[in-house]
Amino acid sequence: MSPVTDVVVTGLGATTPLGGDVPSTWQAALAGESGARPLPNDWAERYEIAVSFAAQLKVGPDEVLTRPEIKRMDPSAQYAIIASREAWADAGSPEVDPERLGAVVSSGIGGIWTTLDAWDTLREKGGRRVLPMTVPMLMPNSPAAYVELELGARAGAHALVSACASGAEAIGYAVEMIRSGRADVVVAGGTEAAIHPMPLAAFAASRTLSTRNDDPAAASRPYDTGRDGFVLGEGAGIVVLESAEHAAARGARVYARIAGVGLSADGYHLTSPEPSGRGQISAMRAALADAGVDAGDVRHVNAHATSTVVGDLIEARGVRDVLGAAADQVALSATKSMTGHLLGGAGALETIFTVLALHERTAPPTINVSDPDPELVLDLVRDTPRALPADGQLAAINNSFGFGGHNVALVVTTA
Structure with missing residues (x-):
């Protein structure tokens, strides 16, 4: 709705x-x-x-x-x-x-x-x-x-x-x-x-x-x-x-809309993500439903992706599960490769990156990926920015996950 x-x-x-x-x-x-x-x-x-x-x-x-x-x-x-x-x-x-x-x-x-x-x-x-x-x-x-x-x-x-x-x-x-x-x-x-x-x-x-x-x-x-x-x-x-x-x-300039919010908890472990990604999947699905956005509208994901051995792939598989075949058209960015992990500030900064990606229709790059994990099931934007579709409404997901099993997904759409 x-x-x-x-x-x-x-x-x-x-x-x-x-x-x-x-x-x-x-x-x-x-x-x-x-x-x-x-x-x-x-x-x-x-x-x-x-x-x-x-x-x-x-x-x-x-x-x-x-x-x-x-x-x-x-x-x-x-x-x-x-x-x-x-x-x-x-x-x-x-x-x-x-x-x-x-x-x-x-x-x-x-x-x-x-x-x-x-x-x-x-x-x-x-x-x-x-x-x-x-x-x-x-x-x-x-x-x-x-x-x-x-x-x-x-x-x-x-x-x-x-x-x-x-x-x-x-x-x-x-x-x-x-x-x-x-x-x-x-x-x-x-x-x-x-x-x-x-x-x-x-x-x-x-x-x-x-x-x-x-x-x-x-x-x-x-x-x-x-x-x-x-x-x-x-x-x-x-x-x-x-x-x-x-x-x-007031005639304000608008960058984008925060169209959907999805929250969940893993109920699994204090520091380790639940292996199937069920909580992350639940948050993303809730955010899309809240926004009234279909999977096919999503063209960009700013991933939580902290650079941990286990966590990165759990999230990537979760995005694929939520979007299905539409995940093939998604440009995935992992901006912590450049900023490091701002902990409580990370989700807010990455929301700004997501807003600007849609506003300028440009997905920021992920750096330092010289040998991509063969289990990565998404299209990663590597080294240089990538243009997003120039016309029409676009949607993006920004994921943020935290110790304690906290999961937050925000859906951003073009203004």
């Missing part, structure tokens, strides 16, 4: 390992650049961590924010504010009744830097030296709160947490806020700032990270036979969503 209220995208904002804003990030993605680099520190040696690289921000927040802003915000909130300001300006800084304006900004891990810095201060200097702003800074809803406060949003401020699906689920929830009549405009997305020695060591200990220390730029290689894990990334992606009526009334 088609949604009663169309929800459109009118603003985009991001800060990523590829660029400090959406235009630079998108152009770097189309050029097939990698954001993975050796870490400029001695964490690997000092803490005996098996991984010495990550995909850090291309433009540091100290180049964008004021010193007081940096001091009162955890990096996760800093990234969200940078991206939300760009998205809001890109949308034309719309005039909207504060009671009809919402904010949904998620993080998979939250203020890990603030939490661990405060613990170090407590152990080394005592409780009197712990900053009074520590709790407001480390809260996982801190990024949503800062965005809500800056914009004066009073329709609701939310921070859904579903691990690496958090950013996509935030956008899905924002869609429902508009459809249900709670808001006319919602600023939504995800953020993560977890490139810290503790999470790096923990992910390395779980054997989910690539250990290609000698060639970081080639480490994230979804669907390649030599893939050995994901690359830890950081950043934020934010979109401005509006009801189609509100956007039309």
